[in-house]
Amino acid sequence: MSERPLLGQLIDALRCLPGVGPKSAQRIAFHLLERDREGGARLARIMADAMTRIRRCCRCRTLTEQDLCALCTNPHRDGGLLCVVEQPSEILAIEQATDFRGLYFVLGGRLSPLDGIGPEELGLDLLDARLSGGEVREVILAISPTVEGSATAHFIAESADRHGVSATRIAHGVPLGGELEYLDGGTLALAFNGRRRL
Amino acid sequence: MSERPLLGQLIDALRCLPGVGPKSAQRIAFHLLERDREGGARLARIMADAMTRIRRCCRCRTLTEQDLCALCTNPHRDGGLLCVVEQPSEILAIEQATDFRGLYFVLGGRLSPLDGIGPEELGLDLLDARLSGGEVREVILAISPTVEGSATAHFIAESADRHGVSATRIAHGVPLGGELEYLDGGTLALAFNGRRRL
Known part of the structure; x- marks a missing residue:
C-alpha cells in the first residue's frame, strides 16, 4: 500500500467539522459507509458545490450562490x-x-x-x-x-x-422563562436600564 | 429563484450525519462556509471518493478500497x-x-x-x-x-x-474503574461465572 487507506483519510477529514473529535469522526465514517452511502454521496456533492459557489450577496452580504x-x-x-x-x-x-x-x-x-x-x-x-x-x-x-x-x-x-x-x-433583557436569581449580572443590569413604562 | 438556495440544501444534506439535528446542521454549514472552506472542500472530495470506492475486504470483510x-x-x-x-x-x-x-x-x-x-x-x-x-x-x-x-x-x-x-x-466482566454497586446485573453475573483461580 503506497497511499494511506481511504477510510483513515475520511476519518481525518471529518475532524474539520466543529465539535467532532477522533471518536465521533470514526462513528460518523462507519455510519455513512455502513448505513447511508447514498446520503453521504449526496452530502459530498452538495458540500463540494457549496464550498466553491457560495459567496456574499452584493447587497446585504449574507451567504448565497447568486449575485x-x-x-x-x-x-x-x-x-x-x-x-x-x-x-x-x-x-x-x-x-x-x-x-x-x-x-x-x-x-x-x-x-x-x-x-x-x-x-x-x-x-x-x-x-x-x-x-x-x-x-x-x-x-x-x-x-x-x-x-x-x-x-x-x-x-x-x-x-x-x-x-x-x-x-x-432590539431589546436586551430577561429571556422568557429566565429566573432572575440564575441570570448573569450583565443581562439583569441591561433589563433594569431598559425598563419601560407600563 | 427557480432552485432552492444552496445553503438550505447544504443544511438539509448535513442531517444525514448521525446525531445532527436542524440546529447543529446550521452551525456546521456556517462554520465550514465562514471559517474552513478548504477543510470542507477536502472533506467533500474524500467523502465522495470513499462512498463510491470503499467496499469489503475479500478476506476479512472489513471496509477497504482495495481487494x-x-x-x-x-x-x-x-x-x-x-x-x-x-x-x-x-x-x-x-x-x-x-x-x-x-x-x-x-x-x-x-x-x-x-x-x-x-x-x-x-x-x-x-x-x-x-x-x-x-x-x-x-x-x-x-x-x-x-x-x-x-x-x-x-x-x-x-x-x-x-x-x-x-x-x-475475550473476557467479559467488571471494567477497569467499574464500581460493583453501579454495574448492571448482567455484567456482574458474567464476572462471577467467568472467575479464575488466582
Whole structure:
C-alpha cells in the first residue's frame, strides 16, 4: 500500500467539522459507509458545490450562490425596514422566530480596531450608501450588547442620523422563562436600564 | 429563484450525519462556509471518493478500497491468530488498545434467524473455509455476550473444533474503574461465572 487507506483519510477529514473529535469522526465514517452511502454521496456533492459557489450577496452580504440573495430579490419584503445583524446565521434565527418582513444587512463581526476590524471590514461604507438611498425608513440593530457591539451600533446610528433614517435597537433583557436569581449580572443590569413604562 | 438556495440544501444534506439535528446542521454549514472552506472542500472530495470506492475486504470483510485490506496484506501480522469481531469499527478499537498482532474477521452482525441473518449473511462460510486452511492456530471471539452473540460464538467454536483450531473468547466482566454497586446485573453475573483461580 503506497497511499494511506481511504477510510483513515475520511476519518481525518471529518475532524474539520466543529465539535467532532477522533471518536465521533470514526462513528460518523462507519455510519455513512455502513448505513447511508447514498446520503453521504449526496452530502459530498452538495458540500463540494457549496464550498466553491457560495459567496456574499452584493447587497446585504449574507451567504448565497447568486449575485443577490433570495431575500434581497423577494418583492414581497419591505425595503423600508433594514435589520442589521452580525452573522448570516442570525438571519435564519430571526426568520424562524419573528414576523419581520423587512430586509437584512450582515456585518460579519463588530468594530474592533485592535483586531484590525474597522468600518470597511464590516461593509459599513456599503451600509452607509444604502441608508443614504432614501428607501430605508428604519434601521433595526440586532447587535450583541458588548463593548464592541455597542460601538458598532453607535457608529451605524450616527450614519442613520445623518441620512434622516430612524435607528432602533432590539431589546436586551430577561429571556422568557429566565429566573432572575440564575441570570448573569450583565443581562439583569441591561433589563433594569431598559425598563419601560407600563 | 427557480432552485432552492444552496445553503438550505447544504443544511438539509448535513442531517444525514448521525446525531445532527436542524440546529447543529446550521452551525456546521456556517462554520465550514465562514471559517474552513478548504477543510470542507477536502472533506467533500474524500467523502465522495470513499462512498463510491470503499467496499469489503475479500478476506476479512472489513471496509477497504482495495481487494485486500492493509491488515490482510501486512506480512508482519501473525496469520495463526484470528480475531472475530462484529463490526469494522471494533478492529480500530482493538488495534488502538491492545498489542494483538494477528488478523481479523468481520461478521457484520450476529446470527439472528428471525431477522433473516443466517450464517451466509455473516460470511461464516468464508470463515469456515479459512479455519480449514491450516494456517489459523487460534480463533479469538470478540463477540458481545448477548443471546445472539453467544449463539454466533458457539457456531464458530464448533466450526473451529471440526478443523482442529482452538477457539477462545475475550473476557467479559467488571471494567477497569467499574464500581460493583453501579454495574448492571448482567455484567456482574458474567464476572462471577467467568472467575479464575488466582
